[in-house]
Amino acid sequence: MPGPKDLDPSSSPRAMLGAELRHAREKKGLSQAALGLKLFVSGTFVGQLESGTRRLRPDMAPLIDKVLETDGFFERNCGAAAKSKYEDHFAEAAEAEAQAAAIRQYAPLLIPGLLQTPAYARAVNRAYDPTATEETIEEWTEGRMERIRLLDHPTKPVLWTVLDEAALRRETGGRTVMAEALRHIADLARRNRAIVQVVPLSEGAHPAIQGALKLMEFEDAPPLVYYEGPGTGRLEDDPATVAQQRFRFDLLVACALSREKSLALIEALAQDYDHEENP
The missing domain is CATH 1.10.260.40 (lambda repressor-like DNA-binding domains)
Known part of the structure; x- marks a missing residue:
C-alpha cells in the first residue's frame, strides 16, 4: 500500500x-x-x-x-x-484565532487587533518599530487588516471584547485617528457584530489589571488561552489554566459597564476627539 x-x-x-x-x-x-x-x-x-x-x-x-x-x-x-505571514511569537495564535468559534478578550492599553482601523493599526505598528521602513509598516498593517476579515461573516466568530477606558483615552495616531477608531468599534457594537464593554477608570483595581487576556473556543478542539507581551506570546491549553482565565474574564465582565453604557461612553469619546480636532 x-x-x-x-x-x-x-x-x-x-x-x-x-x-x-x-x-x-x-x-x-x-x-x-x-x-x-x-x-x-x-x-x-x-x-x-x-x-x-x-x-x-x-x-x-x-x-x-x-x-x-x-x-x-x-x-x-x-x-x-x-509557513506564516505573522511574526513567530504570534503566528500560531493568529492561525488559531481564524478558526475560533468564540473569542473573548480584554485589552488594557490599546484597541485590540480585531477592532482596529487601518490608520490606528499603522500608528501602533510605527510606535512598535520607529525605524521600520514604510514598506514594512504597510506589510504589517495589511496583515492585521487581513486578520480582521474574519469578521466579514455575520455571526462567526462570536467576539466579546472588554476594553479598558485607558485604551480609549490613549491618543494613538492623533485625535482624528482615535475618533475614527472609536466610531468603528461603536459601529460593530450597533450592528451586533461584537459584544463590547468598557471597564471604567473609576473601577480601580480589577481581576485582569496585570495584563491582556484572550480566550479562544473551537467547535472541534479544546479551548486555548493566549498570553502576549512585547515581542513575545504563547498559547496555553492546560484545562485548569484555561478555566482559571475564563473565570477571570467573567469577573472582569462583572466590573465593566453594561453594553449600553459602554457604547454611550465610546461614542461620547469619539465626539470629544472630533470636537477637539475641529473646534
Missing part, C-alpha cells in the same frame, strides 16, 4: 498534516493521550494538532515519525505547515 503523499504547501497544509497525524495514530492503535505521553505533550495538544488548531513544531516532527513509524513524512512536510 503506498505511503502518504508529501503535502502541497498551497492546499491547507496544516489541515492535511493533522488528518495524516490522526490516520497514522489510529493505525498504530494509540489514543491521543497515549501518543501525547510518547511525545511529552498532552493528549489535548495532539487533538489540536489533528484538528489543525495548533501547528506542528519542527522539533517535534522527527519524534512523531519515530513513534508512528511514518518514514520521515512529518519531518519532510512540517515546513509547509509552519
